[in-house]
Amino acid sequence: MQCKEAKRLISSYIDGEISPDKRREVEAHLLTCPDCRRELEMMEKIVKLIHELPEIEPYEELSDKIWVKYTLEKDEFLKNPFRKFLLILGFIAFFGAIIFLAQNYFKSQSFDKDIYSYYNFHGKMSTSINENTLIDLVLYQYSGK
Known part of the structure; x- marks a missing residue:
């Protein structure tokens, strides 16, 4: 196994997501390659530190506040006539470009x-x-x- 493939598989190796055959190949490579062993050790330390981070519980009203803000912004966006105009103009430009490209394609054919x-x-x-x-x-x- 080459270092490039071994380094690509290290994360899956740590998580236990690779097949037993690939696992043996990675382990055999790690026995002979100090660079990949260092990469594995570094990744294991990172995973360990991430698992040690405390879980943060969002406060109860967070989802309600997010939902209210989303609905208000959505309503404000659609109530503004200039934004509606820009939205419609964008759709027209998009479909006009598709029609133009299709016509040119079929003309060239x-x-x-x-x-x-x-x-x-x-x-x-x-x-x-x-x-x-x-x-x-x-x-x-x-x-x-």
């Missing part, structure tokens, strides 16, 4: 007055050109389609 493309598209391209094919080519070229 259409066949121009390129005779080869026309005949290739219509399945009329062949190795031998007879008189009717030549007439079709000329008529198509000058028809303006």
